[in-house]
Amino acid sequence: MLHIQTLAWGMNILLRRTLPRKISNCYYERTVLSLSRCNADFSTDATRFLSISRTMTSSTPFCSHRQRTFAMDQLHVRKLSLSAVNSGVSDKLGKMYMKRDILKMKRAAFYKKFSAARFVKAAPDSVKPYLELTRVDKPIGTWLLYLPCAFGISLAAPVGTLPSLYYLGLFGVGAFFMRGAGCIINDLWDKDLDKHVERTRSRPLASGKLKPRNAIALLAAHLSISLGILLSLNNTCIVIGVASMLPVILYPLAKRVTYFPQAALGLTFNVGAIMGYAAVAGQINWSIVMPLYIGCFLWTMYYDTIYAVQDAGDDLKVGIKSTALLFLASKDTEELMRLPIRERLTEMNESMAKLQSSLAVCYGATMMSWMAAFMCAGCAFPAFFVPITHMLKCTKADQNVSHPELCWEKFVESRNTGLMVLAGIIAGVYLSYPVG
Incomplete structure (x- = not known):
């Protein structure tokens, strides 16, 4: 979900330079909320991200260095946690697909062992x-x-x-x-x-x-x-x-x-x-x-x-x-x-x-x-x-x-x-x- 957050962040920065502050903030919140509907797991993350945006834009149209650093730190932590979750999910999916492939191979070997083709192959050359x-x-x-x-x-x-x-x-x-x-x-x-x-x-x-x-x-x-x-x-x-x-x-x-x-x-x-x-x-x-x-x-x-x-x-x-x-x-x-x-x-x-x-x-x-x-x-x-x-x-x-x-x-x-x-x-x- 990090790429969705980054996309919304970039749109917000771009709109702040071209539109009034209130309009850009409203558009940004609606963008993040619409993107967050794509995945329920992202809703909590999107809410936290909106709170950061409101904090950054409540006083000045452009965020300070400290606020920007705080937001980037939050994104970095979120990125690390997301990569860890994805790694765990990938490992579980990999093990599941490996078990499925092993079962397929065992089933194919079983059928081949008792197949009609094996019977014909073992028959005498005259028959x-x-x-x-x-x-x-x-x-x-x-x-x-x-x-x-x-x-x-x-x-x-x-x-x-x-x-x-x-x-x-x-x-x-x-x-x-x-x-x-x-x-x-x-x-x-x-x-x-x-x-x-x-x-x-x-x-x-x-x-x-x-x-x-x-x-x-x-x-x-x-x-x-x-x-x-x-x-x-x-x-x-x-x-x-x-x-x-x-x-x-x-x-x-x-x-x-x-x-x-x-x-x-x-x-x-x-x-x-x-x-x-x-x-x-x-x-x-x-x-x-x-x-x-x-x-x-x-x-x-x-x-x-x-x-x-x-x-x-x-x-x-x-x-x-x-x-x-x-x-x-x-x-x-x-x-x-x-x-x-x-x-x-x-x-x-x-x-x-x-x-x-x-x-x-x-x-x-x-x-x-x-x-x-x-x-x-x-x-x-x-x-x-x-x-x-x-x-x-x-x-x-x-x-x-x-x-x-x-x-x-x-x-x-x-x-x-x-x-x-x-x-x-x-x-x-x-x-x-x-x-x-």
């Missing part, structure tokens, strides 16, 4: 390529496929009860094998393109660790297990599951012909929201399921666009399209490189701003659609807590995807968001009351 082909070392995709299923299962649970653990477990196993099957189909389509992309050139098919016939055999095994799980559900789920296989197969082709392959992925990836609800309820309540499905579709558009930003440069070279390139590559690369540096940077910044704005709108629409589904289902307030809080912080500045590391962090963060939403749905259904 490891098959595990890498189905992305067992990166379970984030399985989570994102499973969470819409869990949303539907939880919303279909009777009011005042918890969701069926049987269906949650069954759809969890199904999500694991169907995600593996989707990864195999994607790699079979893209094995030649993956060789030219930095992030994917080490995949088993692109690097030659596995032959296509090995991948097809593994795909048949995954689809057989998935079919067995599907046949254990009711007829509505079977029809929806069979119909969803066509977009699964055609999704890799969409990356070659349209800038919206994320839309094709969203249509396929979130069918589980409909199937999960139908498996528990035995029917489909479209007033609940449709906004839930639309929200999950927009959610997939959001996180998969962030995921595609990581490969935007390589995708542009090999001709793969995505919603990320739709915003980031508004001009041809050669045309962009011919522009002056200043115009080139301006164009790139504008493209990034458009992408961030689109992500913010998509994320906000996701939360609104989910809240509409929860409202139609009659959920209690806990179901709305996460969507409301995420909508409040949903700004363009929050969608920083300027670096690949940030893109991966935002992509993984989507799983955490989904888990929080799921917990809210379970609590909202359990705490809600039956109508009538």
